C-alpha cells in the first residue's frame with residue numbers, strides 16, 4: 001500500500017506545527033496558551049454534540065478532558081449517554097456504579113459529591129451514567145422546566161472547574177436539549193467519511209432553536225474532524241467539503257484514524273496516559289490548546 005492515489009502532497013504536511021501547513025491546508029497558528037490565573041473560577045461548559053453515533057464524541061470528551069487536565073485545568077466530564085461509554089472509557093463500568101448523573105437530574109436526595117468520581121488522572125472528575133439515564137428522557141417530559149435539569153445540576157459546581165465537558169447521546173432528544181441548554185459552547189465532532197454532512201442541517205437547526213428559546217449564551221466553539229486518513233483521497237475530499245461549509249469554525253487540529261483509540265477504551269484510560277507519546281495523544285493536546293485559545297478569545 002506504499003503508493004496510494006493522493007498520498008504525495010498530504011504526507012508532507014499535516015502535523016500541528018506553528019507556521020506550517022496543517023491537514024486542513026491552512027497555516028497552523030502559534031497557539032499561546034493563556035496562563036492559569038488564581039482568580040475565582042468561571043467554568044466553560046462545552047457540549048460534544050452530533051446525533052450521529054460513532055463520530056468521536058466520547059473519544060473527544062475523554063481525551064480533550066485529559067489533555068486540558070495535563071495543562072493544569074480542572075475538568076468535569078459529564079457522561080450524558082445512557083450507554084455510559086465515557087464512564088467505561090475512564091475505567092468505570094456503568095453496571096457497577098451505585099449513583100449516576102440520573103439521580104442528580106431527577107432531584108434525588110444525593111449531592112453532587114455523592115455521585116462524582118475522581119479519576120487516576122489528576123484534575124479530571126467524572127459524573128458517570130448508565131442505562132438509568134434512558135428513563136430520564138421519558139420522565140423529564142412531565143417536569144417543570146424540563147430542559148433546564150442538567151443546567152441546575154451543574155450550576156452549583158461551576159466554580160469548582162475550569163471546564164465541564166458533556167458527552168451527548170447520539171440523538172437530538174430531551175437529553176441533548178438539556179446538554180445544549182447547560183452549555184456555553186458546542187463542539188461538533190465529524191467523521192471524515194461520506195455522509196458526514198447528512199443530518200447537519202437538523203443539528204444546526206436544533207442548536208439555533210436552543211439558542212433562541214432556552215440559552216442565549218450558547219455559541220459554536222468549533223467543528224472537529226475525526227477519523228481522518230491522509231492516505232485516502234476520499235478523506236481529503238470530505239475534509240475539503242467540511243472546510244467549505246464551516247470555514248474557520250473547523251479546528252486546525254484534525255484527529256487521524258488510528259487503532260490506538262479503540263485500544264484506549266479497552267484499557268479504560270485516555271490516550272494521553274495510555275500512549276502518551278502517540279500521534280493521537282499529540283493531536284488531543286493540540287486540540288486542548290486550540291480550545292483554550294478560542295475560549296479566551298470569546
Ligand code: ADP
Pocket residue numbers: 052053054055056057058059060085170226227228255256257258259260261262263265
Ligand atoms: P461517538 O461517541 O460519537 O459514538 P466514539 O468516540 O465512541 O463515537 O467513537 C466510536 C468508535 O470509534 C469507538 O470504538 C472509538 O474507539 C473509535 N474511534 C474514535 N476516534 C477514533 C479515531 N480517531 N480513529 C480510530 N477509531 C476511533
Ligand code: MG
Pocket residue numbers: 057058059081085167168
Ligand atoms: Mg458516545
